[in-house]
Amino acid sequence: DAGITQSPRHKVTETGTPVTLRCHQTENHRYMYWYRQDPGHGLRLIHYSYGVKDTDKGEVSDGYSVSRSKTEDFLLTLESATSSQTSVYFCAAGTPQTGEAFFGQGTRLTVV
């Protein structure tokens, strides 16, 4: 896992509640990513960060926000969780233009 830690690993929440997922890295990678993985869709990019306080949208950003106040932490917030956001969420860090991305173990989120 090269120092990528996601928390929590599992979460069940109710529709309409806010949820924050945390990604922590120990390798000082500049770029960090949040993906969701759903059957039949592979991994879809939600948001990514290219530095502290520098973020940009991915393919499926509606209903999600992110923050990066420190190099090592990248937070994903579901502002008002919906059942369609039930998924497995993966965080990654790295420099894709020159090398690999390292992934966390994933967070399984269920919205009921």
Add this chain to the structure above:
Amino acid sequence: SQQGEEDPQALSIQEGENATMNCSYKTSINNLQWYRQNSGRGLVHLILIRSNEREKHSGRLRVTLDTSKKSSSLLITASRAADTASYFCATPPEGANNLFFGTGTRLTVIP
């Protein structure tokens, strides 16, 4: 969608056979990467091929890249039961640092 696509979606072979999976992508790229995902786990990087390379080897893995067709293939030779996993290609668009994944190929190697 900016995703690439892998083909086939699922592949089942006998141990010892070769497995080939293909990836098509949509944008100009600097490199193409292949990742493996065991059930319930995060993705692990396998190999990276740069846009100016046509073929690359790593152990039992062989990757080819055809930028004119925007396609790549991953060959796993002499497969083992432990190769059972999902395999994804990933592409960082040229000049960008976001990273897009395909939909994956589910490989099952039967002992």
